[in-house]
Amino acid sequence: MVELSRAELHVSVSDPVATSMNFLNEIAGRYPDAISLAAGRPYDGFYSTEDVQRYFASYVDHLRDGGLSEEQVRRLLLQYGRTNGQLGSLIATMLEKDEGIMVAPESVMVTAGCQEAMIIALRALCPGPGDVVLAAEPCYVGLTGAARILGVDVVPVPESPAGLGPETVAEVARAVRAAGKRPRALYLVPNFSNPSGVSLPVATRRRLLDVAAEQDLLLLEDDPYGLFGLDDEPRPTLKSLDTEGRVLYLGSFAKSCFPGARVGFLVADQTVVDAEGRRTLLAEEMSAVKSMLTVNTSPISQAVIGGVLVESGCSLRAANRDKVEFYRDNLRTLLAALERHFPRSPSGEDAVRWNVPRGGFFAVVALPFEADEKLLEISAEQFGVLWTPMRFFYSDGGANALRLSCSYLKAEQIAEGVHRLSRLVAAAA
Amino acid sequence: MVELSRAELHVSVSDPVATSMNFLNEIAGRYPDAISLAAGRPYDGFYSTEDVQRYFASYVDHLRDGGLSEEQVRRLLLQYGRTNGQLGSLIATMLEKDEGIMVAPESVMVTAGCQEAMIIALRALCPGPGDVVLAAEPCYVGLTGAARILGVDVVPVPESPAGLGPETVAEVARAVRAAGKRPRALYLVPNFSNPSGVSLPVATRRRLLDVAAEQDLLLLEDDPYGLFGLDDEPRPTLKSLDTEGRVLYLGSFAKSCFPGARVGFLVADQTVVDAEGRRTLLAEEMSAVKSMLTVNTSPISQAVIGGVLVESGCSLRAANRDKVEFYRDNLRTLLAALERHFPRSPSGEDAVRWNVPRGGFFAVVALPFEADEKLLEISAEQFGVLWTPMRFFYSDGGANALRLSCSYLKAEQIAEGVHRLSRLVAAAA
Incomplete structure (x- = not known):
């Protein structure tokens, strides 16, 4: 039987990003009960099959x-x-x-x-x-x-x-x-x-x-x-x-x-x-x-x-007024949970820092240590929360940061997800 | 205003095949009453919108x-x-x-x-x-x-x-x-x-x-x-x-x-x-x-x-029994019309030659002169029939041949199309 060597296929097949995303999907598959602050997909409760x-x-x-x-x-x-x-x-x-x-x-x-x-x-x-x-x-x-x-x-x-x-x-x-x-x-x-x-x-x-x-x-x-x-x-x-x-x-x-x-x-x-x-x-x-x-x-x-x-x-x-409200509510919930669990000090010299987007699906959290795939696995297994290493989005960099998505979940899950993340950070610090 | 030079775009934009196909579409647009033995698309009477x-x-x-x-x-x-x-x-x-x-x-x-x-x-x-x-x-x-x-x-x-x-x-x-x-x-x-x-x-x-x-x-x-x-x-x-x-x-x-x-x-x-x-x-x-x-x-x-x-x-x-019958009938009609208008001599040394596919949508006719875009334009304008120069399908070659498609038309149009082609060939020979 024909066997092809992976090294002989085009480099896009071994794309590090594809590999990373596969890893993320694989982790999500192994820990189905983990709250996913990784998935950037839109919430799917807005439409029914009949709408199509x-x-x-x-x-x-x-x-x-x-x-x-x-x-x-x-x-x-x-x-x-x-x-x-x-x-x-x-x-x-x-x-x-x-x-x-x-x-x-x-x-x-x-x-x-x-x-x-x-x-x-x-x-x-x-x-x-x-x-x-x-x-x-x-x-x-x-x-x-x-x-x-x-x-x-x-x-x-x-x-x-x-x-x-x-x-x-x-x-x-x-x-x-x-x-x-x-x-x-x-x-x-x-x-x-x-x-x-x-x-x-x-x-x-x-x-x-x-x-x-x-x-x-x-x-x-x-x-x-x-x-x-x-x-x-x-x-x-x-x-x-x-x-x-x-x-x-x-x-x-x-x-x-x-x-x-x-x-x-x-x-x-x-x-x-x-x-x-x-x-x-x-x-x-x-x-x-x-x-x-x-x-x-x-x-x-x-x-x-x-x-x-x-x-x-x-x-x-x-047509999107209801969606706009939903995503606003989710992002507000995300930012409020970040403020609750990782409060900003007046000096701004916090170990954990996060940004305040004015809209959209994402925010970024910077940690005082690496947010790598090993930490993600611990996060999924022991703390029940998933996120995306920012490293995936850099040619070289982003080692200490992670992306949180708030588009796919309901507000209460988002708050609980950030709570779990805070426990991971406390344990890993 | 920004103007881009076509020569600075990727070569696929100037793809000779795309240019040829555009020429074909353009000709078809200019002579909408010409019978198109060029279109290789399937016949579209098999389904209705409701079927979707x-x-x-x-x-x-x-x-x-x-x-x-x-x-x-x-x-x-x-x-x-x-x-x-x-x-x-x-x-x-x-x-x-x-x-x-x-x-x-x-x-x-x-x-x-x-x-x-x-x-x-x-x-x-x-x-x-x-x-x-x-x-x-x-x-x-x-x-x-x-x-x-x-x-x-x-x-x-x-x-x-x-x-x-x-x-x-x-x-x-x-x-x-x-x-x-x-x-x-x-x-x-x-x-x-x-x-x-x-x-x-x-x-x-x-x-x-x-x-x-x-x-x-x-x-x-x-x-x-x-x-x-x-x-x-x-x-x-x-x-x-x-x-x-x-x-x-x-x-x-x-x-x-x-x-x-x-x-x-x-x-x-x-x-x-x-x-x-x-x-x-x-x-x-x-x-x-x-x-x-x-x-x-x-x-x-x-x-x-x-x-x-x-x-x-x-x-x-x-599921395709009706389509199989339709396309068989069309191909038989095409081959019968070719036999009628360009009969094969016993010697096989005919000026116009054509092949006998055992199925599918296409047959090829070889002429004793070039079947180029100029001839195609004459064919459309003066004889009301369209076909595809075989040259489109070669890196270098196919100058004297043309492709006939029999998928998109009804049988009577195919017969009439070949009849018109025979008049073009007689006039151009």
């Missing part, structure tokens, strides 16, 4: 109301479809209503989840070995993993507790250029980042757009958590502030709707000019990449998300 | 009957899911019933269409620049396009009118090795290939497995058309003949069910051994690649295909 059927039907009605014949509807849903998908108009309307982003439907590509949007953007923009992508670090593992699949180098831009610094971005871009490479784009999550929970002040966003222009960088703005602020303070997306076409916007419906649809999108309204001077939209150029990855995003899944958009009048902000 | 709802419900019932609670069903359909999907058991049962392929459910990965299965297989198996994939030529453009995304070199193995020759495969593999590269796998469509329509005799299949062992090649067997033979002659898949684990089987539901689900699969039951001697399944190793492309295949789409499998007792051969 209703959303699908709503979208079908929308198509019929738009004057399509039965045959046309059937073809749109069951046949191969347009590579960039059929939700461009609905998504463009949503972006205008919810985010003040004005883009033509043709600049929207519907993707098989936001993960595919990342890999398409990286592939199209980074053709050669000298093209690198910068990424705020700590960084979402989906971005570094996608880059590894393609062999695209990711250069980390260290984030401070206040978030990404535009001058640091400029510095790293200059260093990359000095090393003979081309910094092509910067990936960041400006709102309530995963994993750090940090958001960028509006002035920083504006300055970042200036730096992008100065350094000839594109910005890959990933915004899955933007709806879920603790307050109603406006946090304009980079794309809505972008007058120059510097930003590619990566969209997800996993948190605002549900992950099972596996529908995300990419906004790429930049102009591409070919050797003959012909002009096209970047989203249209990128369709050649999409067609060789997944042909087109499942129209059945698109129909379900289309139904959510149709029913909500293309405003996920409006 | 029913299949979804059937799968939900199947889960409930299996003892899952409402909460578990909801989680399976709406939440992030297992990377390799939830249809492993149903697909393994189908493969056993329909194809005599015996594999464990864990060796099945559900993918976002067969296209994703190709890119995952190529990525995992070809880690370095020296790892190349061989492919029967003329070759399906999805394979060469996927390889281009990853920067994996494809080395063509010329197909003869009788199909792929195992000794040619061995020869090409040896030449690749002599050039200092490693031939890692061979891609082929053994049944009614796209585009050539050719099938491999059983003896050739067996010999190909021997050659694969001699040359240490894996075989990537793509089988979207296997159900649609003109006769009931058994055409065993390579995977069913594979006693050694040489074959990775790439599966599609686009033709046996419908393309809109975007569900395909990959069977990879090979053993992978790591440096410590730990053994896993290749499908499990490959999940690290899948997770960075699309996270997991939409559970909603999986549910719809799951419903088809449940309702058919996991036999697509049984």
Whole structure:
């Protein structure tokens, strides 16, 4: 029988992040009663199986109301479809209503989840070995993993507790250029980042757009958590502030709707000019990449998300009021429990420190000792609580910190989870 | 405003095949009344929109009957899911019933269409620049396009009118090795290939497995058309003949069910051994690649295909009897029309030659002059018929031939299309 050596498979198979995530899943499987402050998935009590059927039907009605014949509807849903998908108009309307982003439907590509949007953007923009992508670090593992699949180098831009610094971005871009490479784009999550929970002040966003222009960088703005602020303070997306076409916007419906649809999108309204001077939209150029990855995003899944958009009048902000309340309550509970168990001293010189995100699913706790996989196993076995080592999100660093997620649980579990964590910390200190 | 130069985007954006396919679509758009013998998509009159709802419900019932609670069903359909999907058991049962392929459910990965299965297989198996994939030529453009995304070199193995020759495969593999590269796998469509329509005799299949062992090649067997033979002659898949684990089987539901689900699969039951001697399944190793492309295949789409499998007792051969009849009738009509308009002389020395596939969606016609894009435009404008230049499927070659598809049309349109083609040929000769 054929036996393959693992060393002869592509490096992405042995991806340290995949290995780490497998370890986390394996631990979660072994200790099913442990409270998981590790799982960053959305809470799944907002929808029922029947909702899927209703959303699908709503979208079908929308198509019929738009004057399509039965045959046309059937073809749109069951046949191969347009590579960039059929939700461009609905998504463009949503972006205008919810985010003040004005883009033509043709600049929207519907993707098989936001993960595919990342890999398409990286592939199209980074053709050669000298093209690198910068990424705020700590960084979402989906971005570094996608880059590894393609062999695209990711250069980390260290984030401070206040978030990404535009001058640091400029510095790293200059260093990359000095090393003979081309910094092509910067990936960041400006709102309530995963994993750090940090958001960028509006002035920083504006300055970042200036730096992008100065350094000839594109910005890959990933915004899955933007709806879920603790307050109603406006946090304009980079794309809505972008007058120059510097930003590619990566969209997800996993948190605002549900992950099972596996529908995300990419906004790429930049102009591409070919050797003959012909002009096209970047989203249209990128369709050649999409067609060789997944042909087109499942129209059945698109129909379900289309139904959510149709029913909500293309405003996920409006449709998500109950979710916003739920996640606000969870984050408040998390922060209150951290304050209770790890109170801040007036001096600020605490052994255990934690940040105060203004929204989203995550917060970070720094310990006076390593938060490694060994400690995680002890935590699961002896204290019944799971968390994510921050090390997973760094190329090199994060050894003493851990990420806590508050999205998947109910408030009382979160409070109990932090209580258990405090017992672990007391025992390990 | 930012303007990007097309030359600075990845080469896959300017993929000649994508350009050609765009040209074809553009021509089809300009001449909507032309009969398209170019479109290789399945006929879309077999299903209605309501069927989608029913299949979804059937799968939900199947889960409930299996003892899952409402909460578990909801989680399976709406939440992030297992990377390799939830249809492993149903697909393994189908493969056993329909194809005599015996594999464990864990060796099945559900993918976002067969296209994703190709890119995952190529990525995992070809880690370095020296790892190349061989492919029967003329070759399906999805394979060469996927390889281009990853920067994996494809080395063509010329197909003869009788199909792929195992000794040619061995020869090409040896030449690749002599050039200092490693031939890692061979891609082929053994049944009614796209585009050539050719099938491999059983003896050739067996010999190909021997050659694969001699040359240490894996075989990537793509089988979207296997159900649609003109006769009931058994055409065993390579995977069913594979006693050694040489074959990775790439599966599609686009033709046996419908393309809109975007569900395909990959069977990879090979053993992978790591440096410590730990053994896993290749499908499990490959999940690290899948997770960075699309996270997991939409559970909603999986549910719809799951419903088809449940309702058919996991036999697509049984479920596809009406489709088999339809496509047989279409192919017979195509071949009869070719015989009528381009009769074969006893000498065989005809100016126009065409092959006689034993099933599937395609046949090839060779002309005494170039079948290029210019001729195609004339064909569309003046004669009202579309076809695909065979050149699209070659790295270099196929200039005088064209592919005819008979899957998407009704029989009378096919006959009329060939009639129009004969008028084009008479006028152009």
